[in-house]
Amino acid sequence: MNRRMLLIAFTLLIAGCKGNFEEKENASKKDAKREKTFPVTKTEEEWRKELTDIEFYVLRKAATENPFSSDLLDNKQEGIYVCAGCSTPLFRSEHKFDSGTGWPSFDREIEGNVAYDVDYKIGYKRTEEHCATCGGHLGHVFNDGPISTTGKRHCINGVALNFIPKE
Ligand SMILES: [Zn+2]
Numbered sequence: 515m516n517r518r519m520l521l522i523a524f525t526l527l528i529a530g531c532k533g534n535f536e537e538k539e540n541a542s543k544k545d546a547k548r549e550k551t552f553p554v555t556k557t558e559e560e561w562r563k564e565l566t567d568i569e570f571y572v573l574r575k576a577a578t579e580n581p582f583s584s585d586l587l588d589n590k591q592e593g594i595y596v597c598a599g600c601s602t603p604l605f606r607s608e609h610k611f612d613s614g615t616g617w618p619s620f621d622r623e624i625e626g627n628v629a630y631d632v633d634y635k636i637g638y639k640r641t642e643e644h645c646a647t648c649g650g651h652l653g654h655v656f657n658d659g660p661i662s663t664t665g666k667r668h669c670i671n672g673v674a675l676n677f678i679p680k681e
Pocket residue numbers: 597598599600601602645646647648649650
């Protein structure tokens with residue numbers, strides 16, 4: 515972790531404390547609202563404890579891992595890719611393809627387990643995707659995937675996933 519990351523971590527910690535204080539004031543109201551949104555709901559503090567730094571920034575802060583940094587990028591084993599936050603199965607190995615982008619890519623998700631949103635973070639409209647169970651950010655979906663199958667490219671942060679080999 516470099517100095518800048520530490521600074522961000524520190525800032526988030528402060529923000530986290532503030533958030534908790536406010537939450538106590540009307541906890542029941544907020545909890546009810548969050549439960550309705552995602553079946554698995556945790557406070558920022560709880561996620562920080564459970565996840566590694568990079569997992570936290572990607573899943574909970576929608577950061578993007580560096581391309582070609584994921585161990586799962588070249589993984590060709592048969593199995594299932596699950597959410598690194600809550601273990602919900604998200605993608606299957608048979609739908610993984612080499613997109614050349616440096617991020618693990620799939621032509622489809624496990625239906626119902628991934629939810630979508632729209633973001634304009636880098637100046638144009640993109641379809642953001644996240645775990646439908648815990649809301650963890652996974653990546654984005656684009657329409658330049660393999661035309662022989664779905665035409666979709668789910669561009670996923672490897673750090674948001676854990677791989678469970680078949681058997
Ligand atoms: Zn999840």
